[in-house]
Ligand SMILES: Nc1nc2c(ncn2[C@@H]2O[C@H](COP(=O)(O)OP(=O)(O)O)[C@@H](O)[C@H]2O)c(=O)[nH]1
C-alpha cells in the first residue's frame with residue numbers, strides 16, 4: 296500500500312518541523328548546550344570556548360571541524376571586540392551553515408536513458424530500504440524505474456527488493472542465479488536501454504567495508520558497466536547509517552578511495568544522537584549529501600537541505 300502522505304506535496308515548513316522533531320534526538324544536546332552558552336549572557340573567555348569545543352565534540356563532530364568552528368568564532372569575537380556571548384549565536388549558526396551548504400547538491404536526473412544509480416554501503420545501513428524510497432520518489436516524478444538486485448550474498452535480498460518494487464510501482468528484473476552481480480547489472484542495463492527506461496537503480500551486497508572482496512566486486516561492477524557501450528554510472532550513492540557516528544568517516548574514505556562516490560544518503564537520522572557527524576562529512580569531503588532517511592516508511596526520505604538542518608539546531612525563540 297502506498298502511503299498517501301506524499302513528501303512532494305508536503306508544505307515546505309512541514310519538512311522543517313519534521314526535522315525539528317526528528318532531530319531532537321540527533322541534536323538535542325547540541326542545541327541545548329549551544330543555547331545555554333550563547334543565548335544566555337556569558338563572559339567571553341577561554342572557558343566559554345572550551346565548553347563550545349566540548350559541546351561540538353560530544354555531539355560527534357570531529358576535532359578538525361570543531362577547531363575550525365571554535366577558532367573562527369574566537370577570531371570574530373576578538374576582531375569585533377564582542378563582550379556578550381549572545382552576539383556570537385548567529386555567527387556560529389552561520390559558520391556551521393556554511394559548512395553544510397556546499398554539499399547541498401540535489402541529484403539531477405539527466406536525460407540519458409537509463410540514468411544509472413549504483414547503491415553501495417556496508418550491511419544493514421539501509422541500502423535496500425533507500426532504494427524502495429528512491430524508486431517511489433522517482434515514480435511520483437513520473438519516471439519509469441527498473442530495480443536490479445546485485446546482492447547475491449544475502450539470503451532473501453531479492454525478495455526484500457521485490458517487496459519494495461511492488462510498493463514503489465517500479466519493475467524488478469529477475470535474477471539469473473548462475474550469474475555474478477556485475478553480469479546481472481550488465482543485463483539490467485541492456486534491458487533498460489531496450490525498453491527506454493528512465494532510471495535504473497542497482498542494489499549491491501554489503502558485508503564489511505574493509506572486505507577486500509567487496510571492493511573487488513564493486514570495482515568489477517563499475518568496470519563492466521563502463522564496457523557496456525561506454526555506459527557510465529551516473530550516481531554512485533553511498534548509504535551511511537547516522538548511528539555509527541565518526542565511523543562513517545572511515546567508511547566514506549574507504550569507499551571513495553576504492554570506487555569513487557558521487558553522492559551520499561544518510562539514513563536513520565530518526566534514531567540517533569550522533570547527528571553531528573553530518574558536519575564532519577560535509578567539512579572533510581566535498582561530496583554531495585543527497586537525502587536523509589528518517590524511518591522505515593516509503594515516504595521517509597528527504598532532500599538534504601542545509602538551512603532546515605541548521606534551523607533545527609539553532610532554534611530561534
Ligand atoms: N529507523 C530507521 N530505520 C531504517 C532506515 N533505513 C533503513 N532502516 C532499517 O534498517 C534495517 C536495514 O535496512 P536494509 O535496507 O535491509 O539495509 P541494507 O543491508 O543496507 O540493504 C531495516 O530494518 C530497515 O527497516 C531509516 O531511515 N530509519
Ligand SMILES: [Mg+2]
Nearest residue numbers: 422423446452
Ligand atoms: Mg540490502
